[in-house]
Amino acid sequence: xxxxxxxxxxxxxxxxxxxxxxxxxxxxxxxxxxxxxxxxxxxxxxxxxxxxxxxxxxxxxxxxxxxxxxxxxxxxxxxxxxxxxxxxxxxxxxxxxxxxxxxxxxxxxxxxxxxxxxxxxxxxxxxxxxxxxxxxxxxxxxxxxxxxxxxxxxxxxxxxxxxxxxxxxxxxxxxxxxxxxxxxxxxxxxxxxxxxxxxxxxxxxxxxxxxxxxxxxxxxxxxxxxxxxxxxxxxxxxxxxxxxxxxxxxxxxxxxxxxxxxxxxxxxxxxxxxxxxxxxxxxxxxxxxxxxxxxxxxxxxxxxxxxxxxxxxxxxxxxxxxxxxxxxxxxxxxxxxxxxxxxxxxxxxxxxxxxxxxxxxxxxxxxxxxxxxxxxxxxxxxxxxxxxxx
Amino acid sequence: xxxxxxxxxxxxxxxxxxxxxxxxxxxxxxxxxxxxxxxxxxxxxxxxxxxxxxxxxxxxxxxxxxxxxxxxxxxxxxxxxxxxxxxxxxxxxxxxxxxxxxxxxxxxxxxxxxxxxxxxxxxxxxxxxxxxxxxxxxxxxxxxxxxxxxxxxxxxxxxxxxxxxxxxxxxxxxxxxxxxxxxxxxxxxxxxxxxxxxxxxxxxxxxxxxxxxxxxxxxxxxxxxxxxxxxxxxxxxxxxxxxxxxxxxxxxxxxxxxxxxxxxxxxxxxxxxxxxxxxxxxxxxxxxxxxxxxxxxxxxxxxxxxxxxxxxxxxxxxxxxxxxxxxxxxxxxxxxxxxxxxxxxxxxxxxxxxxxxxxxxxxxxxxxxxxxxxxxxxxxxxxxxxxxxxxxxxxxxxxxxxxxxxxxxxxxxxxxxxxxxxxxxxxxxxxxxxxxxxxxxxxxxxxxxxxxxxxxxxxxxxxxxx
Numbered sequence: 001x002x003x004x005x006x007x008x009x010x011x012x013x014x015x016x017x018x019x020x021x022x023x024x025x026x027x028x029x030x031x032x033x034x035x036x037x038x039x040x041x042x043x044x045x046x047x048x049x050x051x052x053x054x055x056x057x058x059x060x061x062x063x064x065x066x067x068x069x070x071x072x073x074x075x076x077x078x079x080x081x082x083x084x085x086x087x088x089x090x091x092x093x094x095x096x097x098x099x100x101x102x103x104x105x106x107x108x109x110x111x112x113x114x115x116x117x118x119x120x121x122x123x124x125x126x127x128x129x130x131x132x133x134x135x136x137x138x139x140x141x142x143x144x145x146x147x148x149x150x151x152x153x154x155x156x157x158x159x160x161x162x163x164x165x166x167x168x169x170x171x172x173x174x175x176x177x178x179x180x181x182x183x184x185x186x187x188x189x190x191x192x193x194x195x196x197x198x199x200x201x202x203x204x205x206x207x208x209x210x211x212x213x214x215x216x217x218x219x220x221x222x223x224x225x226x227x228x229x230x231x232x233x234x235x236x237x238x239x240x241x242x243x244x245x246x247x248x249x250x251x252x253x254x255x256x257x258x259x260x261x262x263x264x265x266x267x268x269x270x271x272x273x274x275x276x277x278x279x280x281x282x283x284x285x286x287x288x289x290x291x292x293x294x295x296x297x298x299x300x301x302x303x304x305x306x307x308x309x310x311x312x313x314x315x316x317x318x319x320x321x322x323x324x325x326x327x328x329x330x331x332x333x334x335x336x337x338x339x340x341x342x343x344x345x346x347x348x349x350x351x352x353x354x355x356x357x358x359x360x361x362x363x364x365x366x367x368x369x370x371x372x373x374x375x376x377x378x379x380x381x382x383x384x385x386x387x388x389x390x
Numbered sequence: 391x392x393x394x395x396x397x398x399x400x401x402x403x404x405x406x407x408x409x410x411x412x413x414x415x416x417x418x419x420x421x422x423x424x425x426x427x428x429x430x431x432x433x434x435x436x437x438x439x440x441x442x443x444x445x446x447x448x449x450x451x452x453x454x455x456x457x458x459x460x461x462x463x464x465x466x467x468x469x470x471x472x473x474x475x476x477x478x479x480x481x482x483x484x485x486x487x488x489x490x491x492x493x494x495x496x497x498x499x500x501x502x503x504x505x506x507x508x509x510x511x512x513x514x515x516x517x518x519x520x521x522x523x524x525x526x527x528x529x530x531x532x533x534x535x536x537x538x539x540x541x542x543x544x545x546x547x548x549x550x551x552x553x554x555x556x557x558x559x560x561x562x563x564x565x566x567x568x569x570x571x572x573x574x575x576x577x578x579x580x581x582x583x584x585x586x587x588x589x590x591x592x593x594x595x596x597x598x599x600x601x602x603x604x605x606x607x608x609x610x611x612x613x614x615x616x617x618x619x620x621x622x623x624x625x626x627x628x629x630x631x632x633x634x635x636x637x638x639x640x641x642x643x644x645x646x647x648x649x650x651x652x653x654x655x656x657x658x659x660x661x662x663x664x665x666x667x668x669x670x671x672x673x674x675x676x677x678x679x680x681x682x683x684x685x686x687x688x689x690x691x692x693x694x695x696x697x698x699x700x701x702x703x704x705x706x707x708x709x710x711x712x713x714x715x716x717x718x719x720x721x722x723x724x725x726x727x728x729x730x731x732x733x734x735x736x737x738x739x740x741x742x743x744x745x746x747x748x749x750x751x752x753x754x755x756x757x758x759x760x761x762x763x764x765x766x767x768x769x770x771x772x773x774x775x776x777x778x779x780x781x782x783x784x785x786x787x788x789x790x791x792x793x794x795x796x797x798x799x800x801x802x803x804x805x806x807x808x809x810x811x812x813x814x815x816x817x818x819x820x821x822x823x824x825x826x827x828x829x830x831x832x833x834x835x836x837x838x839x840x841x842x843x844x845x846x847x848x849x850x851x852x853x854x855x856x
Contacts, residue, residue: 006835
């Protein structure tokens, strides 16, 4: 019996990953299937509704709960779990890669990384097909959810909310003073603080008395933090760029003229909303749902207008130009701040968001038993290159 | 530990006859040195003391010697097996700093156990003079020390020291035994023999200690690593008990058995069996020289391939090569053993005459020779099962040997004189076939065993090896 299972493992290797390290296949197969079987066998608590915050193994368990109990299951994923796994697996150095040999131009056989990613895509697909609603923070994420097999009818967006009441009460400092901008976030590479410093150096030529704050802790990556300070000194903006460390945002928001967000990756940055609630416009890179935050969702009616600007990533010149336009034109700045305030109040106010979640839970808990899960076999879950390899 | 095999293979590959002859000589000493020593000592003493020492003293001396050899082998069998395994692990992990601790521990265990058994045996049970009793206990300890030393010599590549130690020591033992025996009878024989034995024991110990860094510390730490190796303790003990059980039963059950110094023995049966064992030597030497070395290269290749992230077809190829080399080698061994066995069987009357044996030993010798052919395969199967760390299979194999040999010996002794030795032959045959079947079956699914059943990461219980 045991040997026949071994033969099955060998056959699966030949079918799925011929040419890969068998040792790695063995452990990968064991880890992936081990998790799957554990999810299938683990005792399931009885509940009126089930909630998972990611796909992967948690999603599998929620899907199982939905299928076994006929009770609703909810999926709320802020980041797309499969995508996060994809990044992690792509960077994993514990996965052995065989060096390509020869000069063949034929596409290399499928490798272990694809195998792992496909496994998580399959797990996601199971969750997406069984669970309804599938909630995420912004519409951009839904592209990935659709690609991994989520049916259109189940997709929903519920953004994160901020405390509009608190931030909107912060008074704007109308007195004449030097222009002030800030990057609010940790001093780490993903926030691309260096682009912000370079933009500050460009801006300083137009606004010599500019104050450019970096508000956030810098202990997480001391090497990068040091590099940022060295860069500021090198560009001659040490007195302009001020590293404040962690601060209470309420103390600064009243004096800030604009927020800069130069991140390389974000989902739904709360600082843009918090500053927006205080009437401060933002210049952001085109990541996550920043475009939605600055210009509003397609469904926004009537449109409130631009709450700042969106630029390309790692482009100090573009960031400086956008910030400069806001700093140089007080009327425009005020209009943008107002648009942001209205948008936050309408779409991102915390009590409203909590009410939406509350309704989601109650609807699920009160719903009558559901029928069998309908799966769609034609969902575009298979990537074309895998079919090629197979 | 195939280390010495490689050194000897280089010697054998020299393009002259002398190299091959030397290689076989050393291989014989290294694989069968302790056995040879037992057999030569018993036969040599019987032959040389004739007319020099009073026959009753010579008989007392032989009885002490035979008891010493059989009991020490059974006592040290388990610990030496465990120590071999630990030493192999240390060599593999390049942790040679701990080797001295292991050597000291094995000697301490072997000598301690010897003293516990030898003292009551020779002081209370055996009918010996106080001086002879002390000599017998010393003899017991020295033989145990030789077995302990023999454990580590296969890992050394210095075959010359070992061969010379055994040769010089045995000559010294005979000369001194004869000289002192003439003056002080039993105790003289024993003390004289002890001098030669001591030379062997200390030469081996000196050579072993010279090889490894002499930094003895944390002997008690070995205990932790010892626990999962307990099946090897059983394997070593059962293997030796299995090999000796037929003789013990014959001592007690055969009406022809004798008794000296209050201890029973049956010299005709023992002598026939020991002579028969000599027929295993060519095949065991060939195993060390050719089969084990070739097999070991494929064996390493198989495991290295797995660790080097080989693909399944590469692993399958390495596995196939391993199987082919192993079973090809075993086939050659069987052919060689068959030739030796047939020749020996045909030459039994001549051998009996040549070795100055009794004509009543002819039947026992024939069965012994047939049994030894299979006994050789049991030894080989035991070594191979150790290579693949199939400790529970190995325990089963040794248990079958012990069980069948006990039943066989009881059956033979009950069936009467013509059947003496027949039980051993049947027991060795059944056990050898079982051993080969185990090896064939397990090695046949080696990838499965490697990845699943013998994979420490997958075993919830550290002992869950097949």
